[in-house]
Amino acid sequence: MPNYYDLNVHSSPECEDPPERLVSVAKRCGYTAIAITNHSNLWGEVTGEGVISGIEIVADKISGLRKQIGIYRPKVDVLLVHGGDPKINRAAVENSEVDILAHPSHYFNHILAKFAAENEVAIEFNLDEIIYARGVPRVRALSAFQRNLKIARKFDVSMTITSGARSQYDLRAPRELIALAGLFGMSEIEAVGALSETPWNIITRNRKKKRPGYVMDGVELL
Amino acid sequence: MKNIPSSMRERKRYIAFEVLSAEKIDRSELINELWSSASSLLGDVGASSCNLWVLDFDGRRGILRCAHDKTAMVRAALATINRVHGTRAGIRVLGTSGTVKSVTEKFMRQVDYSKDTIN
Numbered sequence: 001m002p003n004y005y006d007l008n009v010h011s012s013p014e015c016e017d018p019p020e021r022l023v024s025v026a027k028r029c030g031y032t033a034i035a036i037t038n039h040s041n042l043w044g045e046v047t048g049e050g051v052i053s054g055i056e057i058v059a060d061k062i063s064g065l066r067k068q069i070g071i072y073r074p075k076v077d078v079l080l081v082h083g084g085d086p087k088i089n090r091a092a093v094e095n096s097e098v099d100i101l102a103h104p105s106h107y108f109n110h111i112l113a114k115f116a117a118e119n120e121v122a123i124e125f126n127l128d129e130i131i132y133a134r135g136v137p138r139v140r141a142l143s144a145f146q147r148n149l150k151i152a153r154k155f156d157v158s159m160t161i162t163s164g165a166r167s168q169y170d171l172r173a174p175r176e177l178i179a180l181a182g183l184f185g186m187s188e189i190e191a192v193g194a195l196s197e198t199p200w201n202i203i204t205r206n207r208k209k210k211r212p213g214y215v216m217d218g219v220e221l222l
Numbered sequence: 223m224k225n226i227p228s229s230m231r232e233r234k235r236y237i238a239f240e241v242l243s244a245e246k247i248d249r250s251e252l253i254n255e256l257w258s259s260a261s262s263l264l265g266d267v268g269a270s271s272c273n274l275w276v277l278d279f280d281g282r283r284g285i286l287r288c289a290h291d292k293t294a295m296v297r298a299a300l301a302t303i304n305r306v307h308g309t310r311a312g313i314r315v316l317g318t319s320g321t322v323k324s325v326t327e328k329f330m331r332q333v334d335y336s337k338d339t340i341n
Contacts (some may be wrong), residue, residue, distance in 0.1 A: 168311040179297035
């Protein structure tokens with residue numbers, strides 16, 4: 001069985017539940033670790049067993065986004081950008097310091113996909129929209145997911161699936177997320193990769209960069 | 223009325239599940255919520271073809287029956303349950319199996335995810 005990671009979970013102080021509680025529920029669901037990615041306006045450093053330090057950067061302007069990336073990049077292992085705005089989506093995929101563009105909504109096209117593939121920015125399928133919305137909003141979310149999936153496949157953009165959990169009751173086991181991803185056409189192999197391989201690649205890449213003596217990919221001071 | 227011969231009955235899968243909730247959940251409330259989320263997600267046609275039935279539920283763990291080729295859809299429908307009668311809740315599937323006996327033996331006593339498959 002692969003190691004599963006959920007890369008978008010919110011804990012206290014942003015939400016109610018402490019990270020330890022979320023980790024223990026996630027472990028019972030079958031996750032190896034979860035990333036605590038509180039929004040940058042409510043961020044506090046969270047570490048511990050089973051926790052990957054992360055952040056979801058919220059910005060309304062491109063300059064603010066760049067500034068925040070500069071501040072938080074050395075501190076975290078997973079850096080998400082709170083997407084959904086056309087300009088922010090574009091700025092996020094153009095920046096190779098960004099790991100994941102979170103919920104790009106329907107503002108994702110072939111041009112953004114090319115940048116995302118080039119800069120190794122993964123796009124997120126945040127399934128909380130399917131879990132919580134009912135009726136028309138959920139239909140919209142599903143059709144945006146279908147479209148983004150088609151574009152991401154074509155340009156070979158890496159994909160991640162997350163629960164976007166805001167409490168212990170929001171966490172869903174990997175197999176449930178895979179079944180939900182199947183609703184908008186993602187195959188089981190793709191979904192397993194999006195929950196295990198892609199997150200693992202992001203984490204190892206960033207941990208390598210944090211090592212002392214790291215210069216660039218393949219070059220290290222010994 | 224005579225029973226349908228076993229060879230003509232629908233094939234089934236049994237899903238063992240666990241509810242994580244703030245308060246104890248009532249069986250009938252869970253069934254209501256399950257039906258409403260299944261018909262909301264899959265539509266009336268899709269939900270009817272799933273053949274859903276809750277066999278057993280003790281407030282925390284339970285067994286659910288569904289059509290053998292619809293387990294992925296049922297899993298998705300279970301995942302969309304986030305509240306039961308106003309109480310925050312989340313459902314976790316412990317495992318699926320072809321008979322009540324094996325699902326009880328495999329998943330209701332101790333959970334072993336390596337034996338569980340998506341379909």
